[in-house]
Amino acid sequence: MWKLLIFIAAVGSLSVPSIGQEYLAMVGNWSFFNVQASGQMTNANVKATCEAAGMRYPCYHTGRDGCTNRYWSSNCIVFDDTLVSCETFLVLSENLCGHTDPPHCQPLDDTFVYIPAWLTDGSATGVDYETHTDHLHGAYYSNKYAMCAVSSVGDCYKFSTSAARHLEATHACLAVDGHMVDVKDDKKQQFLANMIAATTGSSTWLAMKTAPLPILHSDGTLALGSLQWMAGEPSSPFDLCVLLDSSNNYQAKIAFCTEQHSYVCVSDIVECSSNPCQNGGMCSDGLNSYVCHCTAGFEGDNCETDMDLCAQVVCPFNWQCQDQGDHFICNGQNFISPPFIQSHRLPS
Numbered sequence: 001m002w003k004l005l006i007f008i009a010a011v012g013s014l015s016v017p018s019i020g021q022e023y024l025a026m027v028g029n030w031s032f033f034n035v036q037a038s039g040q041m042t043n044a045n046v047k048a049t050c051e052a053a054g055m056r057y058p059c060y061h062t063g064r065d066g067c068t069n070r071y072w073s074s075n076c077i078v079f080d081d082t083l084v085s086c087e088t089f090l091v092l093s094e095n096l097c098g099h100t101d102p103p104h105c106q107p108l109d110d111t112f113v114y115i116p117a118w119l120t121d122g123s124a125t126g127v128d129y130e131t132h133t134d135h136l137h138g139a140y141y142s143n144k145y146a147m148c149a150v151s152s153v154g155d156c157y158k159f160s161t162s163a164a165r166h167l168e169a170t171h172a173c174l175a176v177d178g179h180m181v182d183v184k185d186d187k188k189q190q191f192l193a194n195m196i197a198a199t200t201g202s203s204t205w206l207a208m209k210t211a212p213l214p215i216l217h218s219d220g221t222l223a224l225g226s227l228q229w230m231a232g233e234p235s236s237p238f239d240l241c242v243l244l245d246s247s248n249n250y251q252a253k254i255a256f257c258t259e260q261h262s263y264v265c266v267s268d269i270v271e272c273s274s275n276p277c278q279n280g281g282m283c284s285d286g287l288n289s290y291v292c293h294c295t296a297g298f299e300g301d302n303c304e305t306d307m308d309l310c311a312q313v314v315c316p317f318n319w320q321c322q323d324q325g326d327h328f329i330c331n332g333q334n335f336i337s338p339p340f341i342q343s344h345r346l347p348s
Contacts, residue, residue, distance in 0.1 A: 021033055021034070021035050021036070021053065021194065021197070021198075022034040022107075022145075022198070023194070023195070023197075023198025023199070024092060024096060024107055024108075024147075025092060025095040025096050026095075027079055027080070027081070027082075027091055027092065027095055028079040028080035028081070028082070029079065029080070029151060030056075030058075030077060030079045030149040030150065030151060031149065031150045031195075032058070032092060032147060032148070032149050033053075033055065033147075033148045033149070033150070033194070033198075034107075034111055034145040034146070034147060034148075035049050035050060035053050035055070035145060035146050035147075035148045036049075036143070036145060036146075037049040037112075037143060037144060037145065037146045038143060039142055039143070040138065040139055040141070040142050041112040041123070041124050041126060041136075041138030041139070041141045041142065041144050041146075042121070042122045042123060042124055042138050042139055043114050043115065043116065043122050043123070043124050043138070044122060045124070045138075045146070046112055046113070046114045046124045046138070046146040046147075047075075047114060049146040049148070050146055050148035050149075053148060054190065055148035055149060055150050056076075056077045056148065056149050056150070056151070057076060057077065057113075057114050057146065057147065057148050057149060058076055058077050058079065058088045058113060058114065058147060058149055059071060059072040059073060059076035059077075059088065059113070059114050059115065059116065060072070060087065060088055060089075060113050060114070060115035060116075060118070060125055061086045061087060061088065062078065062079055062080075062081045062085075062086055062087075062088055062091060063076060063077065063078035063079070064078060064079070064080060064081060064086075066086065067081070067086035070116065070117040071115055071116065071117065071118065072116070073116045073117075076114060076116075077149050077151075079091075079149070084100065085100060088113055088147070089102040089108065089111075089113060089127060089134065090102060092105075092108060092147075093105040093108060096108065102127045102134050103127055103128065103129065103131075103132040103133055103134045104129070104132055105127075105129070106129050108127045108129065109127065109128065109129035109130070110126065110127070110128065110129075110141075110144040110145050111126060111127055111144070111145045111146075111147050112124040112125065112126035112127075112136070112138050112141070112144055112145065112146055112147065113125055113126070113147045114147075119137065119139070121137070121139040122138075122139065123137040123138035123139040123140075124138035124146075125137075125138065126138055126141060126144060150191075150194075156178070156266065156267050157181065157195065157264055157265070157266050158173075158176065158178065158264065158265040158266070158267075159195065159196065159199045159200050159204075159262070159264055160172070160200070160262050160263050160264070160265070161200060161262070162262070163202075163260040163261055163262055164205075164260055164261070164263060165257060165258055165259065165260055166205055166209060166239075166241040166257040166258075166259075167257065169205050169261075169263035170207075172263070172265070173263070173265035173266075176265055176267070177267055178265040178266055178267035179207065179265065179266060179267070180205060180206070180207040180263055180264070180265060180266075181206060181207060181263075181264040181265065181266045182206060182207040182208060183206055183208075183252075189244070189250075189252070192204070192244065192250070192264065193244060193249070193250035196244065196246070196250060196262075196264070197246075197250065200262050201246060202246050202261065202262045203243050203244060203245050203246045203247070203253075203261045203262065204243055204244050204246075204250075204261060204262045204263060204264055205241060205242075205243050205261050205262070205263040205264075206241075206242045206243060206244065206252070208241070208242045209239060209240065209241040209242065209257060210239060210240045210241075239256070239257040239258075240254045240255070240256065240257065241254070241255060241256070241257040242254055242255075243255055243261050272284070272290050276290060276292065276302050277292035277293075277294075277302055277303050278292075278298075278302050278303045278304050279294070279295060279298045279303045279304070279306070280295040280298075280303070281293060281294045281295060281298065281302070281303030296327070297309065297325045297327075306325075308323065309321075309323045309324075309327070309328040310322070310323050310328055313328060313330075315330035315331075316330065319331055
C-alpha cells in the first residue's frame, strides 16, 4: 500500500521536477538527486545547477569527522555515511547497488560531484558506467548530471501506491495516525512534486476541498441544524477536491472528490518516543525538536552529565564536601566534639 516513507524537517525551495531530475537514494538525513546540467561539468556548474533547482550539493568527501580534508569544503553538505567510506560516490554506490564500486553502479552513470582543490581547471569529478571508469575530468564533459541533495528529517511522509476517493484517502491517513498532506506555499508544493515524481509518479490528492454547499429552508435559514441526517450526509456529487496533476508537471488541479487518485499521508515524528533524556530527565516534545528537563545534579542536552556539585561550592572552615548526586554535604569533624554536618539540597 505504501511506496516510500521519507522523513523531512524543513522544506527548502525546490523547483518543480523536470525530465532532468531523478531521485537516487536517501543517506542519513539527505535525499540525493541527479539533476540535468547544461554546459561543462565544472564545480561552478555543478553548484549552479543544484542551486537553480533549490537544492544543496555534496562534496567528493562526506564532511563527517575524519572526512574533511581538501576534497570537502564548508559550502557542501555534511552527511552520515555510516562509516562506509569518506567518499560520496562510494557511499551512494553502496546504497544504490550494494557495493562500493561506483563505475559499476548504473544509477551513477554520467553523474558528477563537486570536488574542491582538485584540478586547476575547476573540474568536477564523475563516473561513467558504460566504460566503468571514474575520476572523470568534468571540464572535458558537457550536459551530464550534477549530484544534488535535499535535507530530509523531521516529518514522516507516506506515499500510497493504491488509488482512493478523497474521503477514503482521508480515513486511510487517520488510520496510520497521520493526516492527508496539505500545501500552503509553493515551496511545499515543489518539494512534494519532486518526491511524487520520484516515487509513484501519479496524480495525488491534497487535503484541501470545497466547503459543503449550504442547504436552506424556504425562508432562507440554514437547514443543517434542524434535521437528522444519514451518516455522510449532506453530501454532493459535485464536491470538489484538489490534486497535483501528474500530466501537467504536478500543478494543482480541481477534480471531483469521487475520483480515485494516489495520496500522501504525513505525521509528525514524536522525538520523545525514543526516550532520549537520561538519569530521570523529563522530555518535552516540540516541532522537530525536544527538550530535556534534567533532575537535580545532572545537565547536558540529554541530561547525560553528572554535575560535580563540589566543584561549584566552597565549604566553610575547610570542611570536606561530599557530592550526594542531587545535593552536597559539607562535613566538619574533629576528635573532641561529634561531627557537624551541613547539607544543601539543590532545587528540582
